Amino acid sequence: MTLTKSAQFTVGKLDAGMAGLLTDDYQLIEFPAVLLPKGVVLGSVVNINVGRDKEAEKRQRNEFRELQEQLLLEFGTKQPQAPVIRIEHTTQTWTIIEWEPLDLASAELRSLHLYRDGQRMMQAMPSTLEAANIIRAVKTTGLDVDHDYEFKIEMRTSAGVFFSNTVSTKTHTLDNLSGVCVCFGECDSQEEVENLKETIKRIGASWTDQVSLNVTHFITRFKTGSDYEAALHYNIPVVKPDWLLACEANSKLQPAIKFYL
Structure with a gap:
């Protein structure tokens, strides 16, 4: 429902932006000139109808309320x-901490x-949420x-500071080789690789086919291949197969420096 009221004015001043309108008792009000009818000049008499649209008010209130709720x-x-973390891998001198995908709702990661x-x-x-949810370790x-x-x-965010759960780990003793994880490069033959894998089983270690964060040593006889380059990039010790044999012979972890390729 729209309630209207009409009033009559005489144009007493007319500029590009504003018009000065006079009431019958010579009160001056300013009115946007763009809203006046075309052809209006000084001295023109205009009728202005002012209305209140309650339906529009109700609609706008409802829209504003819905926006607030949203x-x-x-x-x-x-x-x-809060981040959820766990220990993924531990050796004698390092450990890897992993976390579940970070949920920041609408906040920003600081x-x-x-x-x-x-x-x-x-x-x-990681410095961004995208990187943190890709690397996750x-x-x-x-x-x-x-x-x-x-x-x-x-985790510092635009919505506050959040701490993860606390996780515990114990680094290994030198005779505990379960944390050793090797990746193989090019060796003399596939038979040599298979024999080395049997050695790994005997000492309780593990191997992987691809260089990753938890690889402790890269075993190869030749400085070639993408995995070799990846090992250099991640500062993974590149050693000869003799290193693994020495670990088994001495029943404990051996310094890699003696066996660098």
Whole structure:
């Protein structure tokens, strides 16, 4: 329903943007000139109808209320979830911490930080949400042999700071070779590779067909291939097969430097 009221005015001033309208008792009001009819000049008498559209008011209120509810649902009820982490791999001197895909709702990721035994570390971490949900793991090195550690992740967002659960791990002793994970490059023959795999089984280690974050050593006799280049990129020790045989013979982890290719 629209309620209207009409009033009569005399044009007393006319500019490009605003018109000065006079009432019968010579009160001056300003009115947008663009809303006046064409042909209006100084001295013209105009009737202006002012109406209140209650239906439009109701519709706008409903639309505004729906927008508020939508904003509340999207930004007011959903909050970022604290990271969930776990230990993926541990060796004598390093460990890998993995996390579930990060859920930030509508917030923005500001930064990720790794804590070791309650102390924030200068550890390189993914800087964007996209990168964090693609990589989803970090390797922290320089740990002591046969030592207990606790780790957690701090996630700073535009909606606040969130800490992950705390995970514990113990680095391996030198005679514990279960953390050794090797990837093979080019060897003299496939028979040599198969024999090396049998050695890996006997010492309780593992192998993989592709260079990844948890590979501890790259075994090869030749400096060729994409996996060799990947091992160099990730600073993985590139050693001769003799290194693995020495580990078995001595029943403990051997320094890689003596067997570098």
